[in-house]
Amino acid sequence: MIVTTTAASYPVVVESGALASLPERLPALGLRGALWLVCDGAVAERYGAPLAARLRAAGHTVHVFSVPPGDASKSPAQLAELHTWMISGGVERRDAVLALGGGVVGDLAGFAAATILRGVAVVQMPTTLLSMVDAAVGGKTGINHPLGKNLIGAFHQPRLVLADTDTLSSLPPRALREGWAEVIKHGVIRDAALFEDLERLAEGRGWSAQAPGGLWDAGDAGLTAQLSELIRRAVAVKVEVVSIDEFEQGERITLNYGHTVGHAVEQLSQYGLLHGEAVAVGMHAEARIAQLMDMCDGDMVGRQAALLHAYGLETALPAYDVDAILALAMRDKKVQAKKIRWVLPASVGAVRVRDDVPEGLLRRALHA
Numbered sequence: 001m002i003v004t005t006t007a008a009s010y011p012v013v014v015e016s017g018a019l020a021s022l023p024e025r026l027p028a029l030g031l032r033g034a035l036w037l038v039c040d041g042a043v044a045e046r047y048g049a050p051l052a053a054r055l056r057a058a059g060h061t062v063h064v065f066s067v068p069p070g071d072a073s074k075s076p077a078q079l080a081e082l083h084t085w086m087i088s089g090g091v092e093r094r095d096a097v098l099a100l101g102g103g104v105v106g107d108l109a110g111f112a113a114a115t116i117l118r119g120v121a122v123v124q125m126p127t128t129l130l131s132m133v134d135a136a137v138g139g140k141t142g143i144n145h146p147l148g149k150n151l152i153g154a155f156h157q158p159r160l161v162l163a164d165t166d167t168l169s170s171l172p173p174r175a176l177r178e179g180w181a182e183v184i185k186h187g188v189i190r191d192a193a194l195f196e197d198l199e200r201l202a203e204g205r206g207w208s209a210q211a212p213g214g215l216w217d218a219g220d221a222g223l224t225a226q227l228s229e230l231i232r233r234a235v236a237v238k239v240e241v242v243s244i245d246e247f248e249q250g251e252r253i254t255l256n257y258g259h260t261v262g263h264a265v266e267q268l269s270q271y272g273l274l275h276g277e278a279v280a281v282g283m284h285a286e287a288r289i290a291q292l293m294d295m296c297d298g299d300m301v302g303r304q305a306a307l308l309h310a311y312g313l314e315t316a317l318p319a320y321d322v323d324a325i326l327a328l329a330m331r332d333k334k335v336q337a338k339k340i341r342w343v344l345p346a347s348v349g350a351v352r353v354r355d356d357v358p359e360g361l362l363r364r365a366l367h368a
């Protein structure tokens, strides 16, 4: 897969064992300088150390930095530490940052790469399902500000995205499950065949309300191969959308399906719900809005709910005050001229943007 943007075109590789192929891929990318490997603390030993050893064996100079896990690491202080580490280690313009971890490390290390010496190359190596399907592709990088999340950042497209699906075997089950929400979302917004294949796999395996374990059984090669392929196709949806709309001017809004209600619910839960869990709830609520708008039928809403359940996700809206949900939705970044632009499903595989949803209808959908 190739992402095409005005700034650059770059390959996106999603496969089992992908990390081991990094040394042989670097020369083709023209990356011959020192490598600054930034690892999430949870994956540094397991995947970072063997990767650094392989790169050194291939003749590269490799510096390694381990970042404490958690969103708190997307901070000005942690960014400054990365800058200091690179400057005191003699970073040069031809060097590259390698980001190994979930969206936290991808965003932080990506922004460090965007800003050091006015920009050096970055390779994104996502190790969570959420970051494979979303954060690693598209070039958005950044950190949090004390006044809000993701407020400081830059578009900085990677030179390569290398997603090794084997790394998902060590992901905690809940973190893996939340990632399926974004995979299913990509089916709903743009790829009906992906949605149907996710349904077929769940049916064949007898998954119903609660899928077993974390949906990843390293001992079941057939299953992991099928799941890897479905993940690859979900990433392809992001690759397509980002290639069409690099700077979030149009098509990219469709990726926000489920996120208007989802973000509100995530905040009202005080981040007790994981992002993907909140998106699953948001997708269900927004599909109900579409149904009440006569854009889709109850069958579509039911199929989507059944699929989310099969991959271990809840869809019921927690009992939050509807006014509080609507107030937070009004602060959504998609609000234009005081109107929320809703991304709503017309059918599996197709969404429309609507800014004419009456408030009374919203209230009915959110009470359901």
Ligand SMILES: NC(=O)c1ccc[n+]([C@@H]2O[C@H](COP(=O)([O-])OP(=O)(O)OC[C@H]3O[C@@H](n4cnc5c(N)ncnc54)[C@H](O)[C@@H]3O)[C@@H](O)[C@H]2O)c1
Pocket (backbone or CB within 6 Å): 040, 041, 042, 043, 069, 070, 071, 074, 101, 102, 103, 104, 105, 107, 127, 128, 130, 131, 134, 135, 136, 137, 138, 139, 140, 141, 150, 167, 168, 169, 170, 171, 172, 175
């Ligand atoms: N740039 C973008 O376009 C974009 C898009 C979506 C989200 N984001 C950002 O991404 C971040 C969330 O990313 P995330 O969900 O990947 O969370 P994360 O990076 O915090 O990772 C989740 C947890 O899993 C651990 N972990 C990561 N990989 C592991 C592995 N293979 N095995 C075991 N443990 C592992 C981490 O230590 C962490 O505790 C947020 O900060 C969000 O703002 C960015």
